[in-house]
Amino acid sequence: MVQEIASSSQPALPPDWEVPTPPSDLIFDDGEPLESNRHRIAMNVLIRSAQQALSSRLDSFVGGNMFVYYSRQQAMNRDFRGPDFFAVLGVEPDRERKAWVIWEESGRYPDVIIELLSPSTAAIDRGAKKDLYEQTFRTPDYFVFDPFDPTSLAGWRLDLAQGYQPLTPNDQGWLWCETLGLWLGTWEGAIDREPSNGSCTWLRFYTPQGELVLLPEEAAQQQAEQAQQQAEQAQQQAEQERQRAERLAAKLRELGVDPSV
Numbered sequence: 001m002v003q004e005i006a007s008s009s010q011p012a013l014p015p016d017w018e019v020p021t022p023p024s025d026l027i028f029d030d031g032e033p034l035e036s037n038r039h040r041i042a043m044n045v046l047i048r049s050a051q052q053a054l055s056s057r058l059d060s061f062v063g064g065n066m067f068v069y070y071s072r073q074q075a076m077n078r079d080f081r082g083p084d085f086f087a088v089l090g091v092e093p094d095r096e097r098k099a100w101v102i103w104e105e106s107g108r109y110p111d112v113i114i115e116l117l118s119p120s121t122a123a124i125d126r127g128a129k130k131d132l133y134e135q136t137f138r139t140p141d142y143f144v145f146d147p148f149d150p151t152s153l154a155g156w157r158l159d160l161a162q163g164y165q166p167l168t169p170n171d172q173g174w175l176w177c178e179t180l181g182l183w184l185g186t187w188e189g190a191i192d193r194e195p196s197n198g199s200c201t202w203l204r205f206y207t208p209q210g211e212l213v214l215l216p217e218e219a220a221q222q223q224a225e226q227a228q229q230q231a232e233q234a235q236q237q238a239e240q241e242r243q244r245a246e247r248l249a250a251k252l253r254e255l256g257v258d259p260s261v
Contacts, residue, residue, distance in 0.1 A: 035118040039084075041192050042116055042147045042202060046085045049205050049213045053182055054087070061088045067099040068110065070136065081132065086110035086139075087180060109137040111179045114203070117146035130156070134164045141179045150186055150201035174206060181208060191215075 047064045054060040064085045069075055086100070089111050102109060113133055115125040125144050133139040138158060146152035155175040156164035167175045174185030183206035189199045205213040249259035 035116075035120070036147075038147045038194055038200070039116050039118065041194050042145075043084050045191060045202055045204065045215065046114060048215050050085070050087055050180070050182075052216065052219070053180065053205055053207075053213045057089070058093060059090050061091050061093050061097075062086075063097070063100065066097070068102070068137075069099055070102045070109070081129070083110065083113045084116045085112075085114040087112040089179065110139050112141045112143075112177060113137075113139050114143045114145065114184075116203075117144050117149075117152060122146070126154075130164065134158065141177050143175065143177070143184055145203045147200075147202070153184070153186065153203065155184065172210075177205075180205075182206060182213065183208070183210070187212060 043064045047062050050062045054062065062085075065082055066086075067082045068086070070081070074081070087110065088100070088105075088108055091105060091108055100110070110133075115121070115129060117125055122144075130142060133142050134156075140158045141155065142158075142164065143153070143155040145154075153169075153173070153175060155167040155177075157167055157178060159165050169175055170183075172185055174183040177184055184203060185206055186201045187204040188201055191202060194200070207213060252259040
């Protein structure tokens with residue numbers, strides 16, 4: 001049902017792309033760096049954890065800081081649009097892409113978009129970009145979050161008749177992403193040595209049951225810790241068996257029985 005909602009809300013390929021030869025001189029990098037190191041890490045955390053959560057889906061693509069080309073006029077005007085995070089369902093997952101080019105993706109727009117706010121982008125992300133994602137992309141789920149403001153998480157779900165409707169957080173302050181079937185919520189800690197002096201708040205995905213979607217290195221660490229715990233438990237059990245055998249042998253000797261026989 002989720003996939004049907006996402007697909008039906010996507011617009012058809014724009015009419016101005018019905019031309020013999022679409023532009024071939026697309027730009028894939030405008031040379032502008034991300035706002036901060038924390039923004040870069042926050043984007044990678046979302047991408048990598050979403051890839052983990054969608055690993056069983058062979059028809060999903062997750063990207064970030066990639067241009068989305070959606071019309072001939074946009075490309076001619078060099079009107080770059082590159083969401084910090086986006087996910088698309090029902091597409092080829094492993095085809096090489098330098099950008100998300102709508103006319104090369106059978107008219108498929110992103111199903112989920114997350115923008116990481118900063119002082120220089122917040123107004124655009126909440127204004128012009130939100131309008132674009134609502135009215136042109138028809139993206140079902142849109143979220144914004146400032147990595148330096150733990151209280152900034154906001155999200156909208158697309159109503160085909162009324163446009164974007166604000167999402168209501170649960171008791172933990174998380175927002176439900178219906179398309180992905182995951183929660184979006186905050187998590188405290190340090191990632192990739194950021195920050196260097198303790199912990200900060202990151203935007204993370206959670207399962208419907210409320211479990212954190214782990215990054216690959218977090219999953220590996222968890223497995224290593226579980227293996228260590230199992231080894232320690234096995235060692236403790238072996239020690240208990242040894243002590244039990246020694247007590248039994250001592251009891252037998254008290255009864256005049258040689259335990260070695």
